[in-house]
Amino acid sequence: MHELKIGLLGCGNVGGALAELLIARRAAIAARTGVDLSVGAIAVRSTAKHRDFVVEADLLTTDTLGVVQDPDIDLIVEVIGGIEPARQLILRALELGKPVITGNKELLANHGAELYAAAEAAGVDLLFEAAVAGGIPLIRPLRESLIGEDVTRVMGIINGTTNYILTQMTEHGAAYADALADAQGLGYAESDPTADVEGFDAGAKAAIIASIVYGAAVVAGDVYHEGISNITVTDIEMAKRLDHVIKAVAVIEGGENAEGESEIAVRVHPAMIPGDHPLASVNDSFNAVFIEGASVGDLMFYGRGAGGEPPASAVLGDVIDAAINKVAGTAATIGNLQRAKIRSIDSLSSAYYINLQVSDQPGVLAQVASVFGDHGVSIRSMEQRGLDDEAEIIFITHVSNEASVQTTLNALRGLDVVNAVCSVIRVVGDED
Numbered sequence: 001m002h003e004l005k006i007g008l009l010g011c012g013n014v015g016g017a018l019a020e021l022l023i024a025r026r027a028a029i030a031a032r033t034g035v036d037l038s039v040g041a042i043a044v045r046s047t048a049k050h051r052d053f054v055v056e057a058d059l060l061t062t063d064t065l066g067v068v069q070d071p072d073i074d075l076i077v078e079v080i081g082g083i084e085p086a087r088q089l090i091l092r093a094l095e096l097g098k099p100v101i102t103g104n105k106e107l108l109a110n111h112g113a114e115l116y117a118a119a120e121a122a123g124v125d126l127l128f129e130a131a132v133a134g135g136i137p138l139i140r141p142l143r144e145s146l147i148g149e150d151v152t153r154v155m156g157i158i159n160g161t162t163n164y165i166l167t168q169m170t171e172h173g174a175a176y177a178d179a180l181a182d183a184q185g186l187g188y189a190e191s192d193p194t195a196d197v198e199g200f201d202a203g204a205k206a207a208i209i210a211s212i213v214y215g216a217a218v219v220a221g222d223v224y225h226e227g228i229s230n231i232t233v234t235d236i237e238m239a240k241r242l243d244h245v246i247k248a249v250a251v252i253e254g255g256e257n258a259e260g261e262s263e264i265a266v267r268v269h270p271a272m273i274p275g276d277h278p279l280a281s282v283n284d285s286f287n288a289v290f291i292e293g294a295s296v297g298d299l300m301f302y303g304r305g306a307g308g309e310p311p312a313s314a315v316l317g318d319v320i321d322a323a324i325n326k327v328a329g330t331a332a333t334i335g336n337l338q339r340a341k342i343r344s345i346d347s348l349s350s351a352y353y354i355n356l357q358v359s360d361q362p363g364v365l366a367q368v369a370s371v372f373g374d375h376g377v378s379i380r381s382m383e384q385r386g387l388d389d390e391a392e393i394i395f396i397t398h399v400s401n402e403a404s405v406q407t408t409l410n411a412l413r414g415l416d417v418v419n420a421v422c423s424v425i426r427v428v429g430d431e432d
Contacts, residue, residue, distance in 0.1 A: 001030060002327045005040030006319065007073035007098075009064050009089060010080035014103060014130070015042070016051060017312035018077065018319075025316070035323045041067045043080075068093045075322055077315060078102040087111055094118045094126065099322035099331070103130030103311055109204035109220040112211055116334040125331045127318035132205045133158055133287045135310025136303040137317070142212045143334065150294035151213050154252040155428065158205045160285035160305040161189045161196035162228050162248040166270075167283040169236050170245060176231060188285055199225035199248070199268040206250040209289075210266045214254050216340035218266060224345040226269035235355065235423050238394055242353075244272040245280045246425065255343070263343040270425050272353055277429040346403040351380065351427035353396055356412065357420040360391040364417045368393060371415065375408040376400070390419060396427065 006022070008015055019039055030036045042055065043064040061067060068076055068089050076093040078086055078100060086107050093100050095118070102108070108115065108131055119126035129139045133156070157163050161183055168179035180197065183189040195201045203223035210218040228248050239246045253265045273280050278300050282288040287305030292298055304310040325331050358364045365384065372379055378398040385392045397405070405424075412418050 001034055001036050002323075003036045003038070004074040004323050004326065005038055005072055007067040007070065007076045008039055008042045009067060009076065009078045009086075011042050011044050011051065011055075012079065014311050014315065015077075015079045017309045018079070018315050019055060021309075021312055021316050022319075029320060033320060033324055035320070035327060037319065037323060040073050041070060043067045064089055065092070068098070069096065074098065074326065075319060076100045077319060078104060079315070080104075081106065083107055083110065087115070090115060090126070091118055094122045094124060097122055097124055099125035099127070099326055101125075101127045101315055101318040101322060103128065103315060105131040105201070105204045105208060106220075109207040112208065112219075113217040113337050116337065119331070120333060123331055125318075125322040125325055126334075127322055127332065128208070129318050130311035130314035132208055133289060133301065134160070134303065134305035135313045136287060136289070136301050136305065137314070138289055138301050139208075139212060140321075141301070142209070143332070146213075146291070146293065146296070147335075149296050151291060152254065152294060153292045154209055154213060154250075154289060155279065155292075156209075156250050156287070156289035157247055157279055157282050158250050158287050158289065158305065159196055159199075159202040159248060160287060161193065162199075162202070163282065163287070164188050164285045165197070166228060166231070166236075166246055166248060169231070169233065170240070171283070173233065173236075175233060176229065197229050198227035202248065202250050202268045206252055206266050206268055209250070210252045210264055210340075211337060212334070213252060214262075214264050214340075215335055215338055216264055217337040218264060218340045218342070222264075222266055222340060222342045224267040224269070228270050230423065231270055231425075232423065234392075235353070235425060238353070238355070239272050242272070242396070243275045244427070245275060246270055247273050247279060247282070249273070249279070249428065251428065253343075257341075257343070257347075261341060263341045265343040265345075265348055267345060267348070271429075272425055272427040273429045279429070346401075346406070348402045349399050350402070351397055351399050352405055353394070353423065353425040353427055354409070354421070355423040356393045356395075356418055357422055358391050358393055359417045359419065360386060360389060361417070364391065365393065367415060367417055368412065371411045372397075372408055375404050375411065377404055377408045392422075
């Protein structure tokens with residue numbers, strides 16, 4: 001039996017749930033793996049704070065660096081979040097030859113390449129299953145089982161807050177503001193929900209996925225993102241009529257440009273998804289990731305992405321993996337990350353849902369339709385509805401180039417008869 005002690009940096013929702021899991025599962029883990037895992041130290045902001053689980057007082061300390069450098073600590077689990085001091089603490093642990101498990105998506109999405117290289121140089125594990133999809137096993141299949149697969153596209157719902165909000169709007173007819181308030185009341189959304197509802201959280205996760213899938217150093221700043229705050233009840237209702245559902249998705253695609261160079265497209269935005277697509281039935285705070293491979297076909301990973309226990313389970317799996325590797329004198333590898341060439345959003349193509357408010361007068365439709373034609377955007381379907389002194393025209397386009405669509409929208413905004421471009425939502429999953 002090999003005894004290993006864990007240094008836990010942070011003891012919030014995830015850290016506390018992990019500590020409880022380690023205590024509850026210790027005997028079973030030891031029996032199955034031959035490794036006896038225990039918590040050797042817990043670094044916290046305040047040792048006096050009340051905690052919902054029983055922890056020995058002498059394990060608590062405010063000295064995070066001391067925990068990392070303690071010779072009796074064999075593995076480090078970082079769940080404090082943020083960039084610093086997490087980055088320096090992880091680098092120091094790796095330098096000392098200690099495996100690190102983290103769920104810090106912000107750090108990995110901005111400094112992942114540096115940390116992966118440090119782990120590679122030290123010959124120890126840097127594992128981060130909990131950083132992307134809560135308790136869903138995703139990173140390990142991507143970096144191990146699918147490393148040889150030609151993955152053409154990854155599309156996922158990887159933010160539980162936005163998925164919960166859109167579910168409330170779709171299933172219960174809630175307005176966006178009411179659904180957001182409900183999410184905040186349940187603890188799914190922060191008092192400042194910007195990171196979730198504007199796509200920054202999902203963008204960080206998408207950058208990590210892209211790095212693993214395509215072996216390239218993709219950072220958060222490479223990700224194009226749009227939020228869900230402009231989605232209206234009208235958009236939701238129209239999606240239903242078209243047998244679609246609106247979801248906030250991350251889309252990661254690989255391919256080649258006209259010069260034959262490999263490029264990666266990474267984006268996060270609301271999308272209309274066909275009702276029969278597997279992601280369409282993913283509701284509330286659940287996450288799911290849909291993977292399309294040239295040989296393996298279609299795969300989907302589904303589960304809870306929010307709360308303390310699901311990511312704590314993922315962290316525990318990484319802890320066990322790292323402990324077994326440490327005893328065996330081996331480590332997992334990310335491999336050499338190449339420099340990422342990011343495809344501009346302007347060069348991508350999609351079908352589009354476009355909602356215009358126009359003056360209710362003769363000839364308007366002809367003027368609007370001519371703008372689409374002038375810029376090479378083909379209309380697949382159109383519906384016109386009368387409003388008070390106005391009309392609403394809703395278009396679904398055929399697959400069109402993003403740059404052409406944006407040029408079309410700018411021209412439409414310049415027409416006297418167009419009062420507003422209300423909504424522009426990409427339609428994905430049923431490309432024609």
